[in-house]
Amino acid sequence: xxxxxxxxxxxxxxxxxxxxxxxxxxxxxxxxxxxxxxxxxxxxxxxxxxxxxxxxxxxxxxxxxxxxxxxxxxxxxxxxxxxxxxxxxxxxxxxxxxxxxxxxxxxxxxxxxxxxxxxxxxxxxxxxxxxxxxxxxxxxxxxxxxxxxxxxxxxxxxxxxxxxxxxxxxxxxxxxxxxxxxxxxxxxxxxxxxxxxxxxxxxxxxxxxxxxxxxxxxxxxxxxxxxxxxxxxxxxxxxxxxxxxxxxxxxxxxxxxx
Amino acid sequence: xxxxxxxxxxxxxxxxxxxxxxxxxxxxxxxxxxxxxxxxxxxxxxxxxxxxxxxxxxxxxxxxxxxxxxxxxxxxxxxxxxxxxxxxxxxxxxxxxxxxxxxxxxxxxxxxxxxxxxxxxxxxxxxxxxxxxxxxxxxxxxxxxxxxxxxxxxxxxxxxxxxxxxxxxxxxxxxxxxxxxxxxxxxxxxxxxxxxxxxxxxxxxxxxxxxxxxxxxxxxxxxxxxxxxxxxxxxxxxxxxxxxxxxxxxxxxxxxxx
Numbered sequence: 001x002x003x004x005x006x007x008x009x010x011x012x013x014x015x016x017x018x019x020x021x022x023x024x025x026x027x028x029x030x031x032x033x034x035x036x037x038x039x040x041x042x043x044x045x046x047x048x049x050x051x052x053x054x055x056x057x058x059x060x061x062x063x064x065x066x067x068x069x070x071x072x073x074x075x076x077x078x079x080x081x082x083x084x085x086x087x088x089x090x091x092x093x094x095x096x097x098x099x100x101x102x103x104x105x106x107x108x109x110x111x112x113x114x115x116x117x118x119x120x121x122x123x124x125x126x127x128x129x130x131x132x133x134x135x136x137x138x139x140x141x142x143x144x145x146x147x148x149x150x151x152x153x154x155x156x157x158x159x160x161x162x163x164x165x166x167x168x169x170x171x172x173x174x175x176x177x178x179x180x181x182x183x184x185x186x187x188x189x190x191x192x193x194x195x196x197x198x199x200x201x202x203x204x205x206x207x208x209x210x211x212x213x214x215x216x217x218x219x220x221x222x223x224x225x226x227x228x229x230x231x232x233x234x235x236x237x238x239x240x241x242x243x244x245x246x247x248x249x250x251x252x253x254x255x256x257x258x
Numbered sequence: 259x260x261x262x263x264x265x266x267x268x269x270x271x272x273x274x275x276x277x278x279x280x281x282x283x284x285x286x287x288x289x290x291x292x293x294x295x296x297x298x299x300x301x302x303x304x305x306x307x308x309x310x311x312x313x314x315x316x317x318x319x320x321x322x323x324x325x326x327x328x329x330x331x332x333x334x335x336x337x338x339x340x341x342x343x344x345x346x347x348x349x350x351x352x353x354x355x356x357x358x359x360x361x362x363x364x365x366x367x368x369x370x371x372x373x374x375x376x377x378x379x380x381x382x383x384x385x386x387x388x389x390x391x392x393x394x395x396x397x398x399x400x401x402x403x404x405x406x407x408x409x410x411x412x413x414x415x416x417x418x419x420x421x422x423x424x425x426x427x428x429x430x431x432x433x434x435x436x437x438x439x440x441x442x443x444x445x446x447x448x449x450x451x452x453x454x455x456x457x458x459x460x461x462x463x464x465x466x467x468x469x470x471x472x473x474x475x476x477x478x479x480x481x482x483x484x485x486x487x488x489x490x491x492x493x494x495x496x497x498x499x500x501x502x503x504x505x506x507x508x509x510x511x512x513x514x515x516x
Contacts, residue, residue: 046304050322053307054332064308064407074312074405147332149322176515179437257434257515 008032009076012247013084022086022101024243030124033075033181033250035062035115036222037085039103039238042067045112047150051228052116054147058156058224060117060180062248068109075248081113087241091226094233099241106238117181118222118245119159121252122174131171136162136214139202139221139242143195146224154231157223158186158196160207162214171217177256187218194218202242266290267334270505271342280344280359282501288382291333291439291508293320293373294480295343297361297496300325303370305408309486310374312405316414316482318375318438320506326367333506339371345499349484352491357499364496375439376480376503377417379510380432389429394420394472397460397479397500401453404482412489415481416444416454418465420472429475435514445476452476460500 003011012029015021025034040048045067052059063075070081088100100106123133137159144156159182163171168188176184187194198207202223210216229237240246261269270287273279283292298306303325310317321333328339346358358364381391395417402414417440421429426446434442445452456465460481468474487495498504 046307049304049307049311053319053322061311064311179515257437 007249009247009249013076013079016086017080017083019101025086025245025247026120026123026243029247031252033062033248033252033255034118034120034245035075035248036118036225037081037088037238037240037246038114038116038225039081039111040114040234041108041236042110042112044150044234047152048114048225051146051149051152051225052114054149055220055224057182057186057220058146058222060182061114062117062180062250063115065113067112070107070113072113072115072248075115075250076246077249081246082107085240085244085246087244089226089239089241091229091234091237091239093235094230096230103238111238115246115248116222116225119182119219120245121181122178125174125178125252125256126171129170129174131163131167131174138204138207139223140191140196140198140207141200141202141227142197146228151232151234152228154224154228156194157202157221157227158194158218159221160191160196161217162210163217164213165215168215168217175219178252179257180255181252182219182222185217186220188215191216191218265507267505267507271334271337274344275338275341277359283344283503283505284378284381284501287505289510291320291506291510291513292376292378292503293333293506294376294483295339295346295496295498295504296372296374296483297339297369298372298492299366299494300368300370302408302492305410306372306483309404309407309410309483310372312407313478313482315440315444315478316404316480318440319372320375320438320508321373323371325370328365328371330371330373330506333373333508334504335507339504340365343498343502343504345502347484347497347499349487349492349495349497351493352488354488361496369496373504373506374480374483377440377477378503379439380436383432383436383510383514384429387428387432389421389425389432396462396465397481398449398454398456398465399458399460399485400455404486409490409492410486412482412486414452415460415479415485416452416476417479418449418454419475420468421475422471423473426473426475433477436510437515438513439510440477440480443475444478446473449474449476
């Protein structure tokens with residue numbers, strides 16, 4: 001397809017597939033639903049789908065592909081999950097062994113791909129409503145257990161944002177409208193209630209002291225299934241690399257609740 | 259438990275289990291989420307869960323039980339799906355062979371139970387908003403195909419209501435807030451667009467002529483998986499009998515979007 005005739009989502013995927021975009025997908029193709037990716041062998045696919053069903057705030061499933069298929073026909077016809085994410089993480093026996101820019105060489109006919117709604121999707125709606133999304137934001141492990149299914153278990157991973165009370169109210173309203181992208185906050189206030197690990201965020205330095213007047217607000221995070229793969233020592237799980245998501249053709253405003 | 263200490267949901271299930279309530283569950287334990295039930299053998303469970311994921315308006319899954327388990331620990335601890343619905347329908351090779359008031363004698367360790375949100379749940383919210391729910395309402399087969407998964411395929415079954423334009427707007431607003439109970443309408447206006455069968459509703463006589471000033475409004479219906487079992491000639495599927503649902507401990511207002 002001629003680049004001039006592409007939608008912003010198709011253009012972003014094309015830039016990723018041709019290696020012109022290799023970084024995080026935050027800010028790309030605004031208005032389109034972004035997804036986290038989980039790929040597992042067929043033998044674990046039912047247990048994982050039940051795990052997602054039992055933990056829908058962390059793992060809202062947008063599409064399940066047939067075994068061996070890599071084209072998400074429903075959410076991005078023509079795309080290919082083996083090429084169209086800028087970076088992948090490979091977990092073997094629960095250990096992240098490598099990162100890849102493509103996974104064609106790892107493909108097996110028994111692999112089942114899951115696309116899981118990402119919170120990046122509602123960042124634009126938050127910004128439009130006056131809630132900043134780029135600063136005062138951390139991804140934290142917690143001690144709150146997820147509901148297990150088959151071998152999958154582990155603690156919830158959350159996104160914490162520091163917001164003013166007015167922003168916290170608006171952010172609750174706005175994010176509630178996106179149940180397929182983690183939806184409403186799962187907690188507000190004291191991080192100790194969740195056992196959130198402020199000393200070792202998944203990315204970056206420890207969380208500094210909370211400035212007066214701000215409230216920590218917590219959302220379930222799409223990194224949760226990766227933590228479950230680690231805890232459960234799943235033999236093989238391929239995922240997006242954090243912040244390097246898959247851009248679908250779905251419009252965020254079409255999936256959201258009015 | 260002493261009946262006087264039961265919640266309305268527990269009291270309703272107790273009345274059903276002890277045979278004091280044997281009819282439809284519409285109007286029982288108002289405010290609690292009601293569910294449709296699908297029970298299948300483990301070998302088909304993954305395909306069915308993917309079918310639900312691909313058709314979330316018709317089949318919003320609220321709980322998946324472990325194989326052989328009959329207690330829905332997450333949505334109704336202490337309940338038992340073998341006894342706590344007033345009537346069950348048994349499908350063998352796609353044919354509805356019998357109805358039962360209990361299914362203990364049919365139980366197998368390989369059976370997996372799925373609880374699927376029912377539209378009965380938001381009837382109370384519609385009534386509160388001035389939208390009548392008991393009259394001018396039909397369950398219809400359509401010619402709109404569902405998205406298949408494994409052996410599961412077939413056409414969508416819908417609930418059609420005749421509403422005034424003002425009621426149609428309010429009903430869209432209210433039902434949108436209940437995505438786990440079929441959510442927003444899937445269509446408004448001409449039934450031919452869906453290929454809705456007005457001559458043979460699933461229950462009752464043919465649909466009469468539309469009175470002037472009313473709009474047909476259509477929601478995806480929880481009978482859809484039963485139609486898929488028929489079309490796909492699934493070897494064994496146990497379901498609730500239509501309108502005879504399972505009452506959970508979940509509060510409808512807690513599951514809804516504000």
